[in-house]
Amino acid sequence: MQAELENYKSNEINLNVSEDISILYIVQHELLNQKEVEFAGVVLKHQLKEDFSFRIVTKKSKPLDILHKALQSSSDNALKVKEMIELAVNKEKSADST
Numbered sequence: 001m002q003a004e005l006e007n008y009k010s011n012e013i014n015l016n017v018s019e020d021i022s023i024l025y026i027v028q029h030e031l032l033n034q035k036e037v038e039f040a041g042v043v044l045k046h047q048l049k050e051d052f053s054f055r056i057v058t059k060k061s062k063p064l065d066i067l068h069k070a071l072q073s074s075s076d077n078a079l080k081v082k083e084m085i086e087l088a089v090n091k092e093k094s095a096d097s098t
Contacts, residue, residue: 006053013063015054016045024052026077030070036061 007014017024024042031040039057056063 003054008063011058011060011063013056013067015056017042017052017054018050019052020050021052023074024054026074027067027070028054030073030077031056031066034066034069035059036066 002018004016006016021042028040028042031037036058037056038059039055041055043053045051045053056067058066
């Protein structure tokens with residue numbers, strides 16, 4: 001993920017992110033599942049560019065620490081989905097070969 005820090009406060013961070021919005025929505029979902037997060041949002045800055053503003057507001061916690069947790073959780077979930085797909089494909093292949 002390519003991100004540029006726009007603004008940082010003790011409980012708030014604004015990032016300029018050049019990434020596919022679906023990735024940002026996954027991270028946003030993980031952020032909103034954390035009790036320390038008051039707000040997490042993604043805004044498209046320009047219709048013709050993949051240039052997004054990603055804002056995170058926490059209650060008291062450091063927003064970069066919370067973002068790191070959400071990124072790790074998103075990555076772990078993506079690996080689980082990958083494993084489930086691979087198992088399903090392998091199961092289908094073995095059923096076809098018999």
